[in-house]
Amino acid sequence: MLNNITLGRFFPGSSFIHRLDPRVKVLLMIVLLLNIFLSTNYLSLFIVFFVVILFIMLTKISLKTYFKSMKFILFVVLFTGILNIFYAKGTTIFRLGTFSITDEGINNSIFVSMRLIMLILVSSLLTFTTSPTNLTYAIERLIRPLNKFKIKTHELAMMMTIALRFIPTLLEEIDKIIDAQKARGADMETGNILNRIKAFVPVLVPLFVSSFRRAYDLALAMECRCYNGGEGRTSMRILHICRNDIFAILVVLGLFVLVLIINNLFLAVSL
Amino acid sequence: MAKLEIKNLTYIYSEGTPAAKKALNNINLRIKQNEFIGLIGRTGSGKSTLAKHLNALLKPTEGKILLDGEDFWHKPKKIRNVRFKVGMVFQYPEHQLFEETVYKDIAFGPSNMGLLEDEIEKKIHMACEFINLDFNLLYKSPFELSGGEKRKVAIAGVIAMDPEILILDEPTAGLDPKSREQLLCQLHYYYKSREKTVILISHNMDDIAKYSDRIIVLDDGNLIMFDSPKRVFSQIDLLKSVGLEPPQITSVMRSLLEVVPGLSDEILTVDEAVEALLNFVKNR
Ligand SMILES: Nc1ncnc2c1ncn2[C@@H]1O[C@H](COP(=O)(O)OP(=O)(O)O)[C@@H](O)[C@H]1O
Ligand SMILES: [Mg+2]
Numbered sequence: 125m126l127n128n129i130t131l132g133r134f135f136p137g138s139s140f141i142h143r144l145d146p147r148v149k150v151l152l153m154i155v156l157l158l159n160i161f162l163s164t165n166y167l168s169l170f171i172v173f174f175v176v177i178l179f180i181m182l183t184k185i186s187l188k189t190y191f192k193s194m195k196f197i198l199f200v201v202l203f204t205g206i207l208n209i210f211y212a213k214g215t216t217i218f219r220l221g222t223f224s225i226t227d228e229g230i231n232n233s234i235f236v237s238m239r240l241i242m243l244i245l246v247s248s249l250l251t252f253t254t255s256p257t258n259l260t261y262a263i264e265r266l267i268r269p270l271n272k273f274k275i276k277t278h279e280l281a282m283m284m285t286i287a288l289r290f291i292p293t294l295l296e297e298i299d300k301i302i303d304a305q306k307a308r309g310a311d312m313e314t315g316n317i318l319n320r321i322k323a324f325v326p327v328l329v330p331l332f333v334s335s336f337r338r339a340y341d342l343a344l345a346m347e348c349r350c351y352n353g354g355e356g357r358t359s360m361r362i363l364h365i366c367r368n369d370i371f372a373i374l375v376v377l378g379l380f381v382l383v384l385i386i387n388n389l390f391l392a393v394s395l
Numbered sequence: 396m397a398k399l400e401i402k403n404l405t406y407i408y409s410e411g412t413p414a415a416k417k418a419l420n421n422i423n424l425r426i427k428q429n430e431f432i433g434l435i436g437r438t439g440s441g442k443s444t445l446a447k448h449l450n451a452l453l454k455p456t457e458g459k460i461l462l463d464g465e466d467f468w469h470k471p472k473k474i475r476n477v478r479f480k481v482g483m484v485f486q487y488p489e490h491q492l493f494e495e496t497v498y499k500d501i502a503f504g505p506s507n508m509g510l511l512e513d514e515i516e517k518k519i520h521m522a523c524e525f526i527n528l529d530f531n532l533l534y535k536s537p538f539e540l541s542g543g544e545k546r547k548v549a550i551a552g553v554i555a556m557d558p559e560i561l562i563l564d565e566p567t568a569g570l571d572p573k574s575r576e577q578l579l580c581q582l583h584y585y586y587k588s589r590e591k592t593v594i595l596i597s598h599n600m601d602d603i604a605k606y607s608d609r610i611i612v613l614d615d616g617n618l619i620m621f622d623s624p625k626r627v628f629s630q631i632d633l634l635k636s637v638g639l640e641p642p643q644i645t646s647v648m649r650s651l652l653e654v655v656p657g658l659s660d661e662i663l664t665v666d667e668a669v670e671a672l673l674n675f676v677k678n679r
Contacts, residue, residue, distance in 0.1 A: 135413050135414065184534070185413060186413065186590075188411060188412075189412055189413060192411075206519065300485070300489055300490075301490070303447065303452045303485070304485045304488065304490075304491035305491060305503075306452060306454060306478065307450050307478055307483040307485070307553070308478075308491075308503055308504040308507060308508030308552060308553065308556065309475055309478055309479055309503075309504050309508055309556065310503075310507060311475060311507065325493065326491075326493045326503065327493075328488055329493035330491055330492065330493050333490075333538065334490055
């Protein structure tokens with residue numbers, strides 16, 4: 125049942141986007157997100173949207189998968205969109221009792237919804253095409269400058285890797301335990317809230333027990349292999365920036381500049 | 396009439412995503428009341444997936460499953476009734492224990508069925524006797540027990556529901572030889588004495604050959620064979636092509652047959668082999 129969640133999952137592949145250097149990918153996604161929030165007019169918003177869709181096509185993962193990842197958040201999008209329609213000043217175009225719908229309200233709601241949708245698309249773009257190890261590797265590399273401030277970046281990244289590594293395992297474990305209890309007649313689907321919360325005790329207890337067992341095993345395994353933190357540790361994989369990466373950087377930076385220019389033009393026009 | 400009937404069952408995991416995986420492909424089976432069924436196939440062949448369907452934990456992508464002629468998913472709201480009739484012991488069932496005491500844990504299933512306190516107690520005693528569990532352990536915490544004892548408690552938790560069909564997914568994996576033999580004997584007894592249907596998933600061909608009335612062979616989601624042990628284990632080439640082997644004693648007897656003609660080539664268990672060899676020696 126938890127298998128249908130695509131948000132945050134990794135789909136292995138060998139597309140252009142899959143092959144980008146993970147450090148570059150993380151940085152590019154941050155710049156893309158910046159672009160989304162800098163776009164204050166329809167023209168730049170749609171240009172950014174177009175580029176995001178272009179990148180999505182390049183991943184060779186079906187659009188359906190991306191939309192599945194939005195299923196859970198779609199109602200947040202709808203909710204904020206609808207709220208924004210009613211919640212603004214501007215010229216009234218439509219009146220409904222005490223509520224009035226203004227042109228600015230409609231603009232706001234379109235912007236907010238588009239931004240939320242793109243936000244999810246861009247984060248899916250990153251997680252769908254980057255394996256958890258590569259992702260934490262990139263983040264470890266990017267936060268390394270914080271070492272200067274006595275922050276143990278290696279330990280942080282290791283914790284993140286372990287956490288990410290165990291999310292699927294835990295989901296699988298939850299699935300298994302739920303199945304086992306259901307097979308013993310546990311009723312998880314019906315009844316009031318209190319009953320449903322109670323029904324989760326038979327799932328949570330075994331889950332905790334097995335998580336502690338796993339943590340203990342993992343710690344033991346790491347110790348057996350002489351793990352002792354970040355000091356003097358080298359990496360097995362050495363990442364290189366290649367031509368594809370430079371091309372992607374140019375596209376996203378170009379987009380960034382374009383959005384800034386368009387924003388300025390619109391500002392000049394409206395003045 | 397068949398007790399359990401599987402019609403054109405197909406199942407696809409994560410349908411509609413790039414990770415979609417067809418785990419079962421158009422399976423048709425009819426299982427009778429009071430049969431001991433062995434379910435074999437290499438890892439990933441779909442055994443556990445099939446077992447979960449029989450317990451209504453997975454809903455077929457296509458096809459249906461009938462219990463006593465009635466479609467499982469005809470009334471989805473009543474699906475728990477199916478689970479009361481078809482008991483399932485998962486791989487490593489000891490990982491599902493959660494109560495403070497062994498007694499309460501075994502009582503979980505029967506009390507979900509809505510049984511009364513004294514009935515539950517009877518069922519628990521029946522289950523403990525069945526699985527040969529020391530009554531003194533009943534008031535201990537399940538987490539204090541040894542691995543083998545935990546396994547017994549977990550199996551007792553399903554037996555206590557007194558299911559008409561009992562499915563066990565590799566119940567003997569990781570048990571010591573004596574516990575394994577005991578468990579299998581008890582399962583056989585459950586099937587014989589109480590006219591139940593047992594479906595046993597195992598990688599141990601010797602056990603499967605010894606106890607099964609009929610054997611289901613799966614490979615990559617396809618039903619390869621569903622027949623008596625003698626016929627299944629006589630198709631050695633087919634078995635090897637799906638990653639399986641006949642029981643060791645069968646291979647031994649076949650090798651012997653090459654030097655000592657006149658022995659039967661249909662021997663599946665050690666007892667049969669002993670008898671055949673004794674006969675051979677006497678008649679010489
Ligand atoms: N939850 C799941 N999600 C996706 N694929 C699965 C899942 N469970 C099993 N599979 C796949 O289905 C196939 C059959 O698995 P399974 O029924 O567990 O086989 P077996 O029990 O015979 O080893 C395997 O290829 C496995 O990878
Ligand atoms: Mg299995």
